[in-house]
Amino acid sequence: MSPQQRRSGLGTNQEAIRRHNLGTVLRHVHGAGQTSRAELTSLMGLNRSTIAGLVSELESLGITEHATPLEGSRQGAGRPSARVRIAREGPYVIAVDLGVDRAVVARVGLGGHVIQRAHAPVLRDGEAWQVGAAVAALIRTVVEDAPSAAPLVGIGISVPGLVRRSDGLIRLAPNLEWHDVSFGGIVLAALGLDVPVSLANDADLGALAEHTRGAGVAVDELIYVSGNVGVGAGVISGGHRLEGVGGYAGEVGHLRFNPDGRPCHCGNLGCWETEVGAYAIAEAIQCPPDKVAQLDEVLDEFDRPSTALRATGTALGQGLASIVNMFNPQVVVLGGYFRSLYRLVGADVDAGLADRALPAPLESVRLELPGLGSDSPLHGAAEIALEPLFVDPVAALGTALVDVRARLAG
Amino acid sequence: MSPQQRRSGLGTNQEAIRRHNLGTVLRHVHGAGQTSRAELTSLMGLNRSTIAGLVSELESLGITEHATPLEGSRQGAGRPSARVRIAREGPYVIAVDLGVDRAVVARVGLGGHVIQRAHAPVLRDGEAWQVGAAVAALIRTVVEDAPSAAPLVGIGISVPGLVRRSDGLIRLAPNLEWHDVSFGGIVLAALGLDVPVSLANDADLGALAEHTRGAGVAVDELIYVSGNVGVGAGVISGGHRLEGVGGYAGEVGHLRFNPDGRPCHCGNLGCWETEVGAYAIAEAIQCPPDKVAQLDEVLDEFDRPSTALRATGTALGQGLASIVNMFNPQVVVLGGYFRSLYRLVGADVDAGLADRALPAPLESVRLELPGLGSDSPLHGAAEIALEPLFVDPVAALGTALVDVRARLAG
CATH class of the missing domain: 3.30.420.40 (ATPase, nucleotide binding domain)
Structure with missing residues (x-):
């Protein structure tokens, strides 16, 4: 290591770069649903052994798994490149699409896979704590069958109103008649859970979802x-x-x-x-x-x-x-x-x-x-809840919860 | 060099990084007007010897020059850090603010320094070639006193209309009644010069200028x-x-x-x-x-x-x-x-x-x-003409023209 590298603390940077690369590999797998190490190598411009190391770390974290190469996927003379896909019992998020008339809640895995969903009417003029309790009940329903070892990374909520970026406060949801409501905190309190929660405007999340896996x-x-x-x-x-x-x-x-x-x-x-x-x-x-x-x-x-x-x-x-x-x-x-x-x-x-x-x-x-029908905001809510996994999977799993059903029962 | 570095052609990357850093140093000096090597070191997070090398290259390119440290600028016990400022006879650009009623043309140096300016009325319903000839005449005026060794990097033109980003074509300047006018080419032809020319919408350039050195x-x-x-x-x-x-x-x-x-x-x-x-x-x-x-x-x-x-x-x-x-x-x-x-x-x-x-x-x-009064679009036009210097100063000087007055006379 050169004196310059020592002075700039390059060791820390290399760890940061590795975690960034790990998240970026995961973002590609999430976007494609399934990919191969060869595709990742070409997409990311990293060499094969680096990609192999990253993929193997994602596997050991239980996020992705190895899949048998597809028949006919052989390119050139070599053997087909190992497939990488989302692990079946891997991390998931809860996505909430809070509408003026009804709430839809889903358990969503990486790849945008909606595993289970539930919905209920939202009472017009309902107070935020009542709506929060209804959403919490829907969340209990959709985690019912979640594998106990699968980590819940966070909750994403789509809101028909103006959401402050800095802290997710709902400044105004005019058709719910809400002003300055900390709805994320209300839902967590109703659940008795402490897990990251993100809120954003429904149209912003629709745009995000359509850009990620819809018409755009x-x-x-x-x-x-x-x-x-x-x-x-x-x-x-x-x-x-x-x-x-x-x-x-x-x-x-x-x-x-x-x-x-x-x-x-x-x-x-x-x-x-x-x-x-x-x-x-x-x-x-x-x-x-x-x-x-x-x-x-x-x-x-x-x-x-x-x-x-x-x-x-x-x-x-x-x-x-x-x-x-x-x-x-x-x-x-x-x-x-x-x-x-x-x-x-x-x-x-x-x-x-x-x-x-x-x-x-x-x-x-x-x-x-x-491209996602009426589910764009719901998918967008899943995307913002998954986002920490793409920034730093190791840190995101560190704040994730396992045994969610047991915790909710307690 | 490791096999990996050789495979990825890191030598090329290092040259690209060096030119990027050179442009970034220049962008800082341009923004501040004058700075010191110590400030650049802290702004850019590079070490002192790298900054010293970059500054010395900018000096040898005739873009910046050494200035005596200010009295009282001493920090701590060491000697004051060497000052870096824009060279007096360094590269410049021509900025054109084409209005519906009049055109303003200026010779502008790095640091946003307007060295010389001229203006003339624009004839309502004037054809593009007539307006182009009038702008060319104003350009001849403002380069009159330019040092013959100072390189002209390019021309930036602010347009009251819709400009296609890909090639600078004026799609519509409604109040000039222009449709699909290649005004950059018209001005260059009237001058008989071949130098980079950039066009953009006046409000876009106003925003750019106010963001760079105005109210924002x-x-x-x-x-x-x-x-x-x-x-x-x-x-x-x-x-x-x-x-x-x-x-x-x-x-x-x-x-x-x-x-x-x-x-x-x-x-x-x-x-x-x-x-x-x-x-x-x-x-x-x-x-x-x-x-x-x-x-x-x-x-x-x-x-x-x-x-x-x-x-x-x-x-x-x-x-x-x-x-x-x-x-x-x-x-x-x-x-x-x-x-x-x-x-x-x-x-x-x-x-x-x-x-x-x-x-x-x-x-x-x-x-x-x-913050720039009525000159925001003019300054924005200078900024887009200067931009290549901040991307790669060496390449930008490669396409710049010296002896501009002599060429115009010829």
Whole structure:
């Protein structure tokens, strides 16, 4: 070792680099579901023996396992490269998609594999502790069959509102009427567990999930627009989440749209979400407000859209034009009720967009339905809970919990 | 060298790392104007002898020079660290701020030092080759006194329109009525020079300049809103320019604002720029349209704003609210005519913003006037022309031109 290396403490750096590489190998396996040592060698630009060492460490940690090479996977004259796949009883996370009307909870393994799921209605005007207790009950359900040796790495929660990046505080979930709620702490208290918990906005998580394993894999300029009771956007730019200084970026639902329009909960008139959100869609199809939670099913029964619904489609396209002018994305993914709406009135959405977007950003954008259906925010919640494993698997397993079912029973 | 290093061709990497470090040293000196080897050592985390070697190479390239240590700069018991400053006759760039009414051209050295500048009116409805010839004449003026040994690294041009990132083509400069104009090539042809030329949108360059040496140094979530005949925004997020897939991000001027409003050149009614752009401001103060180029001077003569001007201020704040909700910035810099407008009706702008922005993003944002006055886009144009020097100074000097005045005369 040179004096320079000694002075800079290179030993520490090499350990940091090794853990980073370990996490990066895992991120590749997680993204691909299954891969080979040869693919990892070529993807990561490291030599074969380094990759073999990293893979063997992941195996000894119980995160990945060895799989028999596929028939016909032989390349050239050598023997087929050893396969690497996610371990069956390896680490998992709990993903929570907290909606205005219902909560979905899933146990999710690496590779984005949903192992078990459960859902329950969320009471309108329910207090945060009541909703927290309901979510905790769903979590108990989905860990019921988890192998006792499998470590729970953390809990990720998708929230229909503004979440402060620094500590996950829900600053505002307007349609739940929550202000400054520490929902992560409430859920942990209801469970009696101490495990890392991460929260983020539902549209941000939709964008993350669609970018990782949905309609926008390898698309570095992607926007996920979430159409629910509220409307929001998650933005991936340059391959990274656009968060803003506090984590609140993407509040497109309050774009000024119709200054003489309906009152919005934010105090203004005619915000875009009052023209295209769930209640506006329900009004356009004369669906009673108490059936808004079933809006997807109701929309899927339509085959000839009404004039009012087509106008809602036009308004969706016109608002998307502002987003396209603002962010110049390559792909806009239409999530939430916009999926069903776009299937019915896609031509009107496209026309509204073409009418209002500038030609240069318009020519490179395409609208897509979510590759993960209605589960994008749920998958995004799993991704943020898994993230520590990709930063440093050893440290993440150090804070993970085993025997979760027994701890919950106690 | 280990077999592994040989296989990976580490020699090449070390040369790449050395050039990267050389550029990074230069970026620090450029940012600070003047620094010391001790500061560079601590900023870059490299050891003293490596820094000394890099600084000495920059000196031998004629980019920086040695300066006498300042009196009183002694730290501890040792002798004061050697100062490093930009060489007086070192490399320079030409920065062009192409406006709708006039062009400003400057010779700019490292450190953002404007050495010489010139300006001329731009003819409305002028064809691109006419404007190119006028810009070329201004460039001839500002290089008149350049030392013949000083290398011209490149030309940077700020454009009031949409610029394609891949090749600098002006896709649309609506208020010049230009479509798909290769203005960089036109200027080079008019000069008879072959030197790197970079073009970008004026608001994007305003954001870059304010982030580098203006009101937003060390602010990683910054938006520069340019209020001229057109209105646009440049966005810095996570410390990097938000460009979008083609380079067109930030077209906030076409946010839907007043669906019953004035016709916009984009074909829609009531885009935000029709309510707050130069012509709307002129109308509010009953300034004749042919005096719009002097709007700053006209505004500066006002002391009691009219009701109409206050309404324009409110509309500015209300539109800024959409930007704040969308991007959650820490600082919004008001450029162009918005500087003078904000001085007059700042309270109305603030009220319009507070009225429409969501509380969470509102609480962390502040509005600022540009630290660089009306020169932010000009400085941004210098920055993009200088950029190759920070990536690889040796390569950038390889494509630079010396004896520029003689070449122009020939």
